[in-house]
Amino acid sequence: MTMHTGNDEQGLSKATDTAGLEALVSRAARAGKGPPPVERWNPPFCGDLDMEIKRDGTWFYLGTPIGRMPLVQLFSSVLRKDEDGNTYLVTPVEKVGIRVEDAPFIAVEVNASGSGPDQVLTFRTNVGDVVEAGSENPIRFVDEDDTDGLKPYLLVRGRLEALVARPVMYELAELGEEIDVDGTAMFAIRSKGTTFPIMPMDRLRRLSA
Known part of the structure; x- marks a missing residue:
């Protein structure tokens, strides 16, 4: 061109x-x-x-x-x-x-290094951004009403987020663990010392039943 x-x-x-x-x-x-x-x-x-x-x-x-x-x-x-x-x-x-329409970016890949509190989740977006999730780049989970599921979003920069692609979401679920968050047992993931709650363990058990 x-x-x-x-x-x-x-x-x-x-x-x-x-x-x-x-x-x-x-x-x-x-x-x-x-x-x-x-x-x-x-x-x-x-x-x-x-x-x-x-x-x-x-x-x-x-x-x-x-x-x-x-x-x-x-x-x-x-x-x-x-x-x-x-x-x-x-x-x-x-x-x-x-x-x-939704988020400007898509998180298409994730790499997990370390474990427990030392775990670091590094994401790659569809436009080539490489982002380590943490306190400055949090992950949030939003209820998806039409599917009764969850949509995860990663803050990339400024107020711009990446929607986490479905296959990557499954990888995050494999990394989830039960963590006490303010006295509530939560299914959550960790990265760079920050805990990101996905859902209460009670809800996870109901969905798994």
Whole structure:
């Protein structure tokens, strides 16, 4: 794909195709070393973009899936979720709103090292983030009403979370153990010295009966 070389005034909100978006976001990503400091940028809001991240992690632009993973990774590097609960693509000069069906990322792999209180759970997301669960990157479990199951989410950065993929959820369940949490017996997992309750042991026993 040929990248457009227009200047920043063209803007995300005025770009007419994916190449134009790629050019602007690429300039933002090259603005400094390491991940772009999107949390420190305070650009004006320039409207919504017809871009959506589906529940399975697939990115769509103008109703068409974005098939190039390097491009998806580029866009994901300048994602930010603000206090208003909305998700944006943010550059130093503007921010535009996008739609997210569930979570912006999917946790597709987990590695467990150590055991007990010393256990560390390291996750990889579908866009290449590598995150160690812990106090700064907690795991939370949400009841899924339509299946009577649980959906785990991992905080990746800022307010952006990854939905833990079903196969990875099964791996987490294998690592679960009974842990006393504030006087209640909980089925829980541990990582980097932090305990993440999954459900009360009473509920687990009822589900297993």
